[in-house]
Amino acid sequence: xxxxxxxxxxxxxxxxxxxxxxxxxxxxxxxxxxxxxxxxxxxxxxxxxxxxxxxxxxxxxxxxxxxxxxxxxxxxxxxxxxxxxxxxxxxxxxxxxxxxxxxxxxxxxxxxxxxxxxxxxxxxxxxxxxxxxxxxxxxxxxxxxxxxxxxxxxxxxxxxxxxxxxxxxxxxxxxxxxxxxxxxxxxxxxxxxxxxxxxxxxxxxxxxxxxxxxxxxxxxxxxxxxxxxxxxxxxxxxxxxxxxxxxxxxxxxxxxxxxxxxxxxxxxxxxxxxxxxxxxxxxxxxxxxxxxxxxxxxxxxxxxxxxxxxxxxxxxxxxxxxxxxx
Amino acid sequence: xxxxxxxxxxxxxxxxxxxxxxxxxxxxxxxxxxxxxxxxxxxxxxxxxxxxxxxxxxxxxxxxxxxxxxxxxxxxxxxxxxxxxxxxxxxxxxxxxxxxxxxxxxxxxxxxxxxxxxxxxxxxxxxxxxxxxxxxxxxxxxxxxxxxxxxxxxxxxxxxxxxxxxxxxxxxxxxxxxxxxxxxxxxxxxxxxxxxxxxxxxxxxxxxxxxxxxxxxxxxxxxxxxxxxxxxxxxxxxxxxxxxxxxxxxxxxxxxxxxxxxxxxxxxxxxxxxxxxxxxxxxxxxxxxxxxxxxxxxxxxxxxxxxxxxxxxxxxxxxxxxxxxx
Numbered sequence: 001x002x003x004x005x006x007x008x009x010x011x012x013x014x015x016x017x018x019x020x021x022x023x024x025x026x027x028x029x030x031x032x033x034x035x036x037x038x039x040x041x042x043x044x045x046x047x048x049x050x051x052x053x054x055x056x057x058x059x060x061x062x063x064x065x066x067x068x069x070x071x072x073x074x075x076x077x078x079x080x081x082x083x084x085x086x087x088x089x090x091x092x093x094x095x096x097x098x099x100x101x102x103x104x105x106x107x108x109x110x111x112x113x114x115x116x117x118x119x120x121x122x123x124x125x126x127x128x129x130x131x132x133x134x135x136x137x138x139x140x141x142x143x144x145x146x147x148x149x150x151x152x153x154x155x156x157x158x159x160x161x162x163x164x165x166x167x168x169x170x171x172x173x174x175x176x177x178x179x180x181x182x183x184x185x186x187x188x189x190x191x192x193x194x195x196x197x198x199x200x201x202x203x204x205x206x207x208x209x210x211x212x213x214x215x216x217x218x219x220x221x222x223x224x225x226x227x228x229x230x231x232x233x234x235x236x237x238x239x240x241x242x243x244x245x246x247x248x249x250x251x252x253x254x255x256x257x258x259x260x261x262x263x264x265x266x267x268x269x270x271x272x273x274x275x276x277x278x279x280x281x282x283x284x285x286x287x288x289x290x291x292x293x294x295x296x297x298x299x300x301x302x303x304x305x306x307x308x309x310x311x312x313x314x315x316x317x318x319x320x321x322x323x324x325x326x
Numbered sequence: 327x328x329x330x331x332x333x334x335x336x337x338x339x340x341x342x343x344x345x346x347x348x349x350x351x352x353x354x355x356x357x358x359x360x361x362x363x364x365x366x367x368x369x370x371x372x373x374x375x376x377x378x379x380x381x382x383x384x385x386x387x388x389x390x391x392x393x394x395x396x397x398x399x400x401x402x403x404x405x406x407x408x409x410x411x412x413x414x415x416x417x418x419x420x421x422x423x424x425x426x427x428x429x430x431x432x433x434x435x436x437x438x439x440x441x442x443x444x445x446x447x448x449x450x451x452x453x454x455x456x457x458x459x460x461x462x463x464x465x466x467x468x469x470x471x472x473x474x475x476x477x478x479x480x481x482x483x484x485x486x487x488x489x490x491x492x493x494x495x496x497x498x499x500x501x502x503x504x505x506x507x508x509x510x511x512x513x514x515x516x517x518x519x520x521x522x523x524x525x526x527x528x529x530x531x532x533x534x535x536x537x538x539x540x541x542x543x544x545x546x547x548x549x550x551x552x553x554x555x556x557x558x559x560x561x562x563x564x565x566x567x568x569x570x571x572x573x574x575x576x577x578x579x580x581x582x583x584x585x586x587x588x589x590x591x592x593x594x595x596x597x598x599x600x601x602x603x604x605x606x607x608x609x610x611x612x613x614x615x616x617x618x619x620x621x622x623x624x625x626x627x628x629x630x631x632x633x634x635x636x637x638x639x640x641x642x643x644x645x646x647x648x649x650x651x652x
Contacts, residue, residue, distance in 0.1 A: 054524055131566060175526070188570045198380055199570025200501070201526075211562040211585060218589045220566050227567075236537040240457060240546050241553075242568065244514045244525025259537060263544045 022168040025161040025319040031309050032316065035165065038272045042248065043172045049270035051248055053173040058249035059203075059239060059260060060166070062180035062187055064294040065253045065276055066195060067158040068147075070285040072107070072293060074154045075182050076118075078141050080107060082125040090124075099124070119226070122183075127207055127224035131185065134222055138189040152323070155190045159276075160322045162251075166195055174249065179239060180204040181231035181256055185222070203242040205230045235260035253278065254294040261299075261308060273308035275299045280314040283324075348494040351487040351645040357635050358642065361491065364598045368574065369498045375596035377574055379499040384575035385529075385565060385586060386492070388506035388513055390620040391579045391602055392521060393484040394473075396611040398433070398619060400480045401508050402444075404467050406433060408451040416450075425450070445552070452509065453533055453550035460548055464515040478649070481516045485602075486648045488577075492521055500575065505565060506530040507557035507582055511548070529568040531556045561586035579604065580620040587625075587634060599634035601625045606640040609650075 026032040041049040042056065063069040083093070083102045093099035098117040101110035111117055126134065142155055150157060166176050178197055180187055184204030191197045206227040209220050230238040236259050239247065250257070250264035253276040261273040278294065279286050288296040303310050313320065352358040367375040368382065389395040409419070409428045419425035424443040427436035437443055452460065468481055476483060492502050504523055506513050510530030517523045532553040535546050556564040562585050565573065576583070576590035579602040587599040604620065605612050614622040629636050639646065 054518070057526075177526075184567075184570070192380070200383075200503075200568065202570065206567065209563050209566055211559040211589070213588070218562065218585075218592045220562060233537040236544065236546060237535050240535055241510075241532065242526065244510070244528060259544070262539070263537070266544045 022171065023161065023164045025164055025317060027316055027318050029316060031311050034309050035168075035272070035274075038249070038270060039168065039172050039174075042270050051269065055245065055248065056169075056172070056174040057177065057243060057245060057247040058169050058174045059177045059179045059243075059247040059251070059264065060162070061252040061254070061257045061260070062178050062182055062204075064278065065159075065251055065257070066162050066166075066178070067154070068284060069294050070287070071148070073182065074147075074157075075186050077145065077154075078138065078186070079121050079125050081141060081145060082137065083121060086125070123207070123224040126183065126185075127222050129222055131209065131220040131222060134185055135189055138186055142190055150321075152321070155194045156323060157321060158194055159317070160319045160324070161317045163195065163322065165251075166197070169249065170196065175201065177201045177203060177239075177243060177247070179230065179235050179250075179260060181229070181234075183207075184230070203230060203238045205234075231256045233259050236263040239263070248272065250274070251276070252299075254296050255298050256294075258298055262306070265306060265308065273303075273306065274311060275303060275308055276311045276313060279312055280317075280320070283320045284313060348497065349487065349490045351490055351643060353642055353644050355642060357637050360635050361494075361598070361600075364575070364596060365494065365498050365500075368596050377595065381571065381574065382495075382498070382500040383503065383569060383571060383573040384495050384500045385503045385505045385569075385573045385577070385590070386488070387578040387580070387583045387586070388504050388508055388530075390604065391485075391577055391583070392488050392492075392504070393480070394610060395620050396613070397474070399508065400473075400483075401512050403471070403480075404464065404512070405447050405451045407467060407471060408463065409447060412451070448509075449533070449550040452511075453548045455548055457511065457535065457546040457548060460511055461515055464512055468516055476647075478647070481520050482649060483647060484520055485643070486645045486650070487643045489521065489648065491577075492523070495575065496522065501527065503527045503529060503565075503569060503573075505556065505561050505576075505586060507555070507560075509533075510556070529556060529564045531560075557582045559585050562589040565589070574598065576600070577602070578625075580622050581624050582620075584624055588632070591632060591634065599629075599632065600637060601629060601634055602637045602639060605638055606643075606646070609646045610639060 023032055041047050042051040044050060060066055063073050080102055083099060087093055087103055093103060098110040098113055098121055142153065145154060146152065147154060147157055169176055176197055178187060178191055182204055184202055184206045187204055188199040188202045191202050192199065208223040208225045208227045210223055212219055212221060228234065228238065235257065246267045247264045248267065248270065249272040250261045251274040252260060265271040265273040277288065277296065278284060287294060288300060349358055367373050368377040370376060386392055389399050406428055409425060413419055413429055419429060424436040424439055424447055468479065471480060472478065473480060473483055495502055502523055504513060504517055508530055510528055510532045513530055514525040514528045517528050518525065534549040534551045534553045536549055538545055538547060554560065554564065561583065572593045573590045574593065574596065575598040576587045577600040578586060591597040591599040603614065603622065604610060613620060614626060
């Protein structure tokens with residue numbers, strides 16, 4: 001009898017796992033179908049599109065692809081909050097831009113200096129600390145800060161359909177990587193817990209680091225000097241440097257991801273390029289060609305000829321955030 | 327009956343796998359015992375030294391640790407061979423150092439200019455090519471070049487005991503990385519086939535790369551500009567940048583690995599530092615304090631107080647290269 005039970009149970013478990021929808025928050029349609037078909041074709045032995053597991057590399061942008069990015073990048077909100085928290089130790093900031101405007105609550109003016117201002121703010125909050133101190137400050141911020149519109153912790157503003165997609169790919173022996181324009185050390189703090197992506201599978205922008213022994217303790221110190229910008233043309237470079245082989249699947253949402261998708265889908269064999277179109281002003285935000293953040297224009301223009309899939313958040317996703325009731 | 331057979335077979339398989347020696351080329355002794363004890367303590371649930379699988383990071387130097395490095399680094403032999411092969415396209419090299427000396431077969435004189443000469447030679451052979459062209463040139467070289475002393479292909483001059491150690495760690499859910507002073511793109515060409523280490527788990531020195539679309543084809547081009555030197559203090563920096571967490575196991579053979587071991591073994595909990603001492607002039611080479619390559623002095627002096635294990639190639643290893651008869 002025991003054997004019959006065991007067999008029956010095994011059969012039911014197998015049947016249910018093959019019948020269960022791995023992407024329950026994705027509405028039925030061409031995009032969901034394309035994803036499932038790609039995974040099945042590349043993972044079925046004997047299929048002309050079969051790819052050996054070690055080459056199943058999938059890369060994901062973070063801002064606007066795995067979590068929201070409005071009204072401004074969440075890492076920029078972290079920077080602003082840190083400037084405010086550190087201000088008592090920096091009386092000189094009261095009269096020095098871009099810090100003065102941040103302290104007056106005028107982010108727009110603070111950022112009017114463009115890239116230079118942004119880098120100055122980033123260095124003041126990311127450099128001259130040990131890597132452990134930086135981790136701690138991000139961790140503390142994540143546990144207390146709340147998004148101005150939703151009131152949610154930032155790491156709960158991740159996209160449920162993308163969490164399912166990551167898990168689905170991994171269940172099919174894909175190795176999932178984040179390739180972000182954001183800071184590599186910032187994203188690493190929450191990537192493993194939030195996305196199931198370990199630190200060694202995060203590629204991102206960085207400042208330089210130096211190694212020294214402080215009071216007998218080996219320490220990594222973050223320096224106020226740019227190391228690498230992992231955006232646009234930088235994404236294929238970061239992928240080459242960090243992963244060392246071309247992905248077969250890449251997902252993004254802005255023209256900052258264009259080159260990553262271009263590089264990925266130009267490889268031989270089956271390839272998948274995915275762009276998320278933020279077009280749901282009710283549940284998230286709607287923006288594309290004219291947005292100051294996450295601008296998507298060339299991607300929309302060329303997706304069709306390049307055979308990339310444009311995901312409509314409004315139509316393709318039954319749910320946006322994990323906490324939402326369906 | 328079938329069930330009894332199955333049970334018996336399963337039992338025998340389990341018994342034999344737990345009895346089989348995972349490190350057959352390691353002689354019995356304190357070092358082998360220390361390795362096995364470390365792996366058992368860190369992977370046995372309930373052990374006070376237990377480490378969750380995601381944190382089981384092990385890093386290995388390459389030159390002199392996973393393969394030989396005498397009479398000069400193998401990548402330098404590749405460089406010399408490439409200079410000779412490319413010479414017809416560079417008539418100017420006949421009268422310009424360090425190229426002229428290389429072409430006359432006087433490596434010593436060519437390298438007398440120190441780091442500057444070495445970088446000049448490296449750039450002439452590693453830069454201004456696409457990443458695919460570079461891969462091809464390394465692959466071709468590996469398949470044809472033979473070591474001057476052993477007559478073996480270079481990728482057969484790897485250490486059998488270290489191959490076993492890598493496999494043993496991986497079988498216990500360690501993630502194995504190479505952290506080499508050598509070129510990341512050079513080592514990646516053979517690391518997966520030779521060591522079972524995929525490209526994304528290779529950390530190394532690099533030159534800068536740029537991304538461009540050439541005749542409609544996305545291409546990565548290697549530039550004649552240094553990006554990162556993954557040696558000495560650079561090793562913990564490279565580990566931080568690439569892996570993003572501190573290893574619990576590190577292996578090397580020279581003072582270029584000192585900081586990697588220092589950083590690794592300064593972490594909390596169980597840690598393992600391993601240094602290979604090249605002291606077998608019969609089967610390999612014997613060198614340490616005064617060697618022009620793979621100098622090991624501080625490591626020998628401080629290993630004991632730091633609780634690092636010094637591996638004697640002569641005494642600890644029953645076999646050096648895979649092809650050797652035991």
